[in-house]
Amino acid sequence: MVVSTQPLATSAGLKILSKGGNCIDAAIAVSAALCVTEPASTGIGGDCFALYFKVDNKDSPTCKGGKVLGLNGCGRAAKNVTPQHVWDEHNSGQPMPRIPYTSVFSVTVPGAIAGWYDAFEKWGSKNVSFADILEPAVTLAEKGFPVSELSSRSWRNSIAKLKSQNPDVANNPFVLEGERGPFEGEFVRNIPLAECLKLISQNGKQAFYEGPIAEAIIDTTSKRNHKLTIDDLKFHTSTIVEPIKLDFQNHHVWEIPPNGHGLVALLALGLVQELHKEGRIDLYKLKHNSAEYLHILIEACKLGFHDSDEYVTDPTFREIPVEALLHSHYLKSRASLFDSSKIIDGENMTHGVPDPKYKSDTVYFSVTDSNGEACSFINSVYEGFGSGILVEKYGFCLHNRGSNFNLSPGLSNCLEGGKRPYHTIIPGMITNKSDDSLYSAFGNMGGFAQPVCHVQHVLNMIVFGMTPQQSLDSPRFVLNSNKDILKDRGRGADGPVSTPITIVQIEEGVGEDVIEQLKTLGHTIEILKDYSRQTVGRGQIIKNESRNGQLIYAGGSDMRGDGAAVPFV
Template sequence: MTRVLAAIVLGTSLASIVHAQSDNAFGVPTATNPQPSARIVAAAGSRAQGWLAQGRSEVLARHGVVATSDPLASEAGLEILRKGGNAIDAIVAAAAVLDVTSQNDTGIGGDLFALVWSAADQKLYALNSAGWAPEAWTREFFTEELGVTEMPDFGVNAATVPGAISGYDALLTRFGTLGFAETFERAARLAEEGWGQAERRHADLSRVQDRLRDDPDSAATFLVDGAVPPLYSIIRNPDLADALRLIQRDGRDAFYKGPIADAIVAKVQAGGGVMTHADLAEYTSEWIEPVSSSYHGYDIFQLPPPGQGFAALEMLNILEVCAPQHKVDLAALGPAHPDYWHFMVEAKKLAYSDLYAYNADPKFVDVPIEELLSKSYAASLCDRIDMNAASEPSVEGGLKGGTVYLTAADRWGNMVSLVHSVYDVYGSAVTIPPYGMILHNRGNPFSLDADHPNVVEPRKRPFHSIIAGFVMQGGAPLMTFGNMGGRVQPETHAQHMVNMIDHGMNVQMTTDAARFTHNQRSNVLAMEQQLEALVGTALRARGHDVKAVNGGAVGGYQGILFTPEPGLEAPVYGAQSIEQDAPVNGVYRVGSDHRKDGSAVGW
């Protein structure tokens, strides 16, 4: 039936049929409807196999894999792997692209941490590249000279020394096969040539545009004629490209001792800050020992304080040790039962209370990690859980978040778990001219309470929200994983481990399943909509203050699982040198989160 005949049969005019089409055909935004897809009412489709609600299959590959929160970044890492670079080279290339396309979350003016499995050494290494406080950052500087009672949220006095470029340098120097010239090339070209403005970043920019307008350099860098660039428009940042080109040529010194350092100090001091050239020039990243605990026979590794990773381990300890006392079997209950979620949330409250009481830079205070991560300590907490009633957290606290987590593995068996951030959305909202880079606001989590372990002090690193995870079994590497998103990170790390170890979810399903996040300050339990609809009423009956949220509240995950060929007691890798092209003797399985535009790729 032709379109005209159909109109006659239905008793409508052709003009009305033509007019019925969308004003936003193909999802093209307009001034009256800048986010067209948000208004469409439609049912979601389902898969044809496995868990039907899973958004997509795992990515399986043997020569190398990369997972990030941006397809452009993932492809940059994959490009390096295909050219013969290793996972460390690839992770730097991918992160550098995120530094260009995702300054809402991260940037070269931020910090990073990493866990690196070295196939050559058969050892897991941890890198702390959190920037330290300027030498002049005393408690009195803030309380007396600035006259504040809390650390600034934004501005130059919320920014510690950025650690990211030092971190890249440490990774490439110790484990890489390439340098800044090769690993930064794709990022520099993107900054010069431009990239498309995606939905999530457009929404973040719209949300903080007033804050960015307060800094003329930020407004000039991220806004166009004072307005947010339209969705899907082409964004360029040639000033940032200049910074990346300098680092390609001169390495980390361009940032910490050269022209970029000069620009940072000039901007900070012009705004009433006290960061100096010495604060930048004397900064170095640190190779440290990871912390770990076991969960049902698997060894889970995290970065130590000042990162908050130990809270994930303590939460898992509580779940493992206290479950028998309360006659709880998480595997048997499954994630559709109210008892399951009540127990998870109560364990989280206990772990986060210790996190907010003790976490700080271990160079300045004694953080009792060995005790906090002991099974006996977890057992001492079990009687504080009441399976019939929600509790009030004994220690309150909370952090912000604007983070990327990314991971890579190669055909030689190297695996990298890396997290990178400017903390809040667009960090301090201060941009460093003429280099188009946002400065983070990692100083904000410091305390001005003289008796708190996290009180601000010169050259001290603040309480850090960003963490990276790693799983081993029997001394062999098994999985990299992480979940970006500020304070939600430890609780979501624990949820992913329970999903995969207790329930047998695959590395993609764990992120497609609904999650919760609990606010330790307000005691509000936020659950993604379908999960809240399933168990919210029952949890409210136990005293939980439950609210439904969308996926923006629970962060974004990436994970890589290594599965050796059957019959192998330990991974055996076909390629033993950079010249060889044999794949890993097994397969990498990769998952990535749709909540953050996640992309998992391999070859």
């Protein structure tokens, strides 16, 4: 089964499954196709992360006894860059807390292509070639495709940025005649990107990180005074990681470890579970999306974000006490801060410090295959078209993931040469604790919305018994800062607790009485209507419903996107 936000991308994944490819092969094909069809959301100038459920015994009809593996396809900052370079470029040499989203210094090494290729080499089926996998994307870019509704909307919303960043619109494949973006159903091509993908399909990741494509990237950034070099690209590596997990209500919930912020979701779920264990709440008696329920989740997620501001960073630059943070002792101490009658004090709240004695050395889409294996995959350029900076010769924009660094020397996520930034894209997975079988591969794109939405999907399925589609269809909330740059703490990333006031953005449908009760508790509320509902991101879920020895999948695709859940027969 393939679930993604775009039918043409889903078709690309199904095509690879039909050729004998596995979930990894198909996921790469979907990712590549999305880079063509949803360029505002993702692209080869961005990063990727993946969780892979690998079955130990493929002869087992219900695929028990699997394990979860992880890949971090995130790029690093230029080796020679410093905060002073940013300050000199944008603030007359004076300190500022963040890298502007359209700054060339927001560009880090794009990690997606290496991530694709490394996943293919390590976990692919070997039944299809890398060229086979990229062929659907090449065809879409070369022959053209009709732009879907929501993709056309986000594309058009980014035209001002694209024109500002690249004044010569004549050679910009994303700015159409009349200096506009495409309308729904309009047929577009990207010939330079097709040629780029052909080079990569023929020569693998080396084609991107060395040679003409790499030279074009450096030529583009050097003209804007960046410190990125050919060596920064040449020596880039993906990282195979051990996923982190939380035992939650007889399941294991899995996330990519820092520098990804999946830790936020696990911390929030852990806090909720501690409240349940202590009898302060009863998870199974709470009414879904009631004021009481939403208040618990909002506060738990805020506490998770406060911890992420301290602990989510590149682990090669700082030791991160993940196991101690997820230990019940620490979760209990953080849960004690929860007050059912009011919100957390945003002015004075900060991260917690786990007891060292508990330390140990130890565009989202999903694909499952007939082996019972699953891939939870996400690929992104961060903001719309990333930095908006176009590598003109090859038809793709560079991401602005470096904007998630802070510029506060001495803090854990401060910009440093060769460092990976705090990263918002996180694939999710759930397994059954009883037999290590797959429960669900899931995810939800949307920047800092992602861990908040992960928490809601986990609870929707495990506690409230929702199907994947029911979980995706139900109204949900996300958290955001009030963007007051004068009150930005300069800590962590530019997330929901970077300023004292955290805004709760919640979709209409929860009821006016619930909204009023949340306001009474002290929450600052913003109601999301119509197309603003995309603020909560677009999720995709595949759930394992196998029974009586028969492998069965149930899928759901977010109504906030243009896609669908499609089985391969």
